[in-house]
Amino acid sequence: xxxxxxxxxxxxxxxxxxxxxxxxxxxxxxxxxxxxxxxxxxxxxxxxxxxxxxxxxxxxxxxxxxxxxxxxxxxxxxxxxxxxxxxxxxxxxxxxxxxxxxxxxxxxxxxxxxxxxxxxxxxxxxxxxxxxxxxxxxxxxxxxxxxxxxxxxxxxxxxxxxxxxxxxxxxxxxxxxxxxxxxxxxxxxxxxxxxxxxxxxxxxxxxxxxxxxxxxxxxxxxxxxxxxxxxxxxxxxxxxxxxxxxxxxxxxxxxxxxxxxxxxxxxxxxxxxxxxxxxxxxxxxxxxxxxxxxxxxxxxxxxxxxxxxxxxxxxxxxx
Amino acid sequence: xxxxxxxxxxxxxxxxxxxxxxxxxxxxxxxxxxxxxxxxxxxxxxxxxxxxxxxxxxxxxxxxxxxxxxxxxxxxxxxxxxxxxxxxxxxxxxxxxxxxxxxxxxxxxxxxxxxxxxxxxxxxxxxxxxxxxxxxxxxxxxxxxxxxxxxxxxxxxxxxxxxxxxxxxxxxxxxxxxxxxxxxxxxxxxxxxxxxxxxxxxxxxxxxxxxxxxxxxxxxxxxxxxxxxxxxxxxxxxxxxxxxxxxxxxxxxxxxxx
Numbered sequence: 001x002x003x004x005x006x007x008x009x010x011x012x013x014x015x016x017x018x019x020x021x022x023x024x025x026x027x028x029x030x031x032x033x034x035x036x037x038x039x040x041x042x043x044x045x046x047x048x049x050x051x052x053x054x055x056x057x058x059x060x061x062x063x064x065x066x067x068x069x070x071x072x073x074x075x076x077x078x079x080x081x082x083x084x085x086x087x088x089x090x091x092x093x094x095x096x097x098x099x100x101x102x103x104x105x106x107x108x109x110x111x112x113x114x115x116x117x118x119x120x121x122x123x124x125x126x127x128x129x130x131x132x133x134x135x136x137x138x139x140x141x142x143x144x145x146x147x148x149x150x151x152x153x154x155x156x157x158x159x160x161x162x163x164x165x166x167x168x169x170x171x172x173x174x175x176x177x178x179x180x181x182x183x184x185x186x187x188x189x190x191x192x193x194x195x196x197x198x199x200x201x202x203x204x205x206x207x208x209x210x211x212x213x214x215x216x217x218x219x220x221x222x223x224x225x226x227x228x229x230x231x232x233x234x235x236x237x238x239x240x241x242x243x244x245x246x247x248x249x250x251x252x253x254x255x256x257x258x259x260x261x262x263x264x265x266x267x268x269x270x271x272x273x274x275x276x277x278x279x280x281x282x283x284x285x286x287x288x289x290x291x292x293x294x295x296x297x298x299x300x301x302x303x304x305x306x307x308x309x310x311x312x313x314x315x316x317x318x319x
Numbered sequence: 320x321x322x323x324x325x326x327x328x329x330x331x332x333x334x335x336x337x338x339x340x341x342x343x344x345x346x347x348x349x350x351x352x353x354x355x356x357x358x359x360x361x362x363x364x365x366x367x368x369x370x371x372x373x374x375x376x377x378x379x380x381x382x383x384x385x386x387x388x389x390x391x392x393x394x395x396x397x398x399x400x401x402x403x404x405x406x407x408x409x410x411x412x413x414x415x416x417x418x419x420x421x422x423x424x425x426x427x428x429x430x431x432x433x434x435x436x437x438x439x440x441x442x443x444x445x446x447x448x449x450x451x452x453x454x455x456x457x458x459x460x461x462x463x464x465x466x467x468x469x470x471x472x473x474x475x476x477x478x479x480x481x482x483x484x485x486x487x488x489x490x491x492x493x494x495x496x497x498x499x500x501x502x503x504x505x506x507x508x509x510x511x512x513x514x515x516x517x518x519x520x521x522x523x524x525x526x527x528x529x530x531x532x533x534x535x536x537x538x539x540x541x542x543x544x545x546x547x548x549x550x551x552x553x554x555x556x557x558x559x560x561x562x563x564x565x566x567x568x569x570x571x572x573x574x575x576x577x
Contacts, residue, residue, distance in 0.1 A: 175434060179433070179440070179444060180426055180443070180447060183412065183416055183419060183420045184423050186411060186412060187409050187412075187420045189411075190409035190410055190411055191408070191409055191410075193403070193407055194403065194407035194408065194483075196391040196395070197400075197401040197403075198420060198483065198484070199395035199396045199487065200423050200424070254411075
């Protein structure tokens, strides 16, 4: 109980501070904070496939688009109850997970990356060309947010709702990554033959990893759709998928705190660098490359090492 | 009832016959060695038993159950453990975590329920950890449980691999060259360890090149050459078999009776 409170109180304090900060910010900062929320969810999902199971997935933007448009079409065009649409999204996530999980059993390395890129581009092109359903390149407007406890009318309350989803999904990720599931996923990445000989069903776990990633991504899509209320296929290009992989690498593969750090840095840093005007993208890429060379494992393992070293020193001095 | 029975097992890779009509029987509780020159089909045989690939023809029985062509993870779950010729550990994990992964099949909860059944999940996790710690102390690696396995010396990694496979208490252990790369003192220690393992009830089936190990610990030896069985018997019989001496052991191993 004490342990639970020890985690719950700082987390609650942090969330409260974040909400206050959000209220005090201008619209620009608010939209970045919201982007941060759905980026975190996407990276947490991608972590299951690329971070833990070790399979390069470059189709995240496609999954995100699939989720955003499915939610938009179901609620706004077809008039479904938003909560039912959310459950439909889970089903869509499972279907995408299976659809991409099966090829991953046969394809390795570059070929799997190409398959996922293909998926992503197909989704984008379908959205751009199925005008009647998706509004095509003109965009899809006025997505209805989920009603949650109270009727949600303004962007502020959508943000709180998204924060709720992000917190729940982070908790789920913590629970899965630091458990027998996380270890089994990592075992597949580290040594497939040994994992199989140890009685782990590789096919099933790979498909489950993809399904988790897809469910996380479609929920992120819903968060995106609810906050932005209008959708456009140009927001889901392959560049975004690469960004999510960058977040994963910068934060630290396979660790939840690493995902949170990576998502925050890659979301916020380009905005801070905007002062450099035309050069900001170059600046950002340089930072990424330097980090890839200096901290190839990502930031979280580095922070962890520092922390452990400091603690060891403190213990020594205490004696 | 034989622990393991191979019935006329043949494996062809294209035009190459790696294993040719091999039949053998492993008696429960024994230490059975499979030996032969390089490229004689020993590892192919283990791979077929473990289900990495199916034999071209023939049948494999584990405790009278036909396991021919079953997927690897199912065969593992029936109670066959395995170690590899070149150690295959999970290098990004600690020793304890490696052993805990070995016990994955002991747990029952599926992925989705494990999100909601908080108590049952915590219980499973605790059971795995305790069992893994117990296993590590029984093989004498408890002190290094939190080390990453890449940082461990070779001998420890060898033992750790066996410990990982032993988590599920398999009835049959396949050991692919367990003594390879160990120095004489490590080898002696490892042999004692294998004998202890066998005494605790596990049947061992090992592939080995080191005659010292084979002649000292195995009770039954099958010799293959070019995928076909050329001799079978106790270490003593094998040392006297002219065909084995010619194909594999060499004249040096010819035992001179006093």
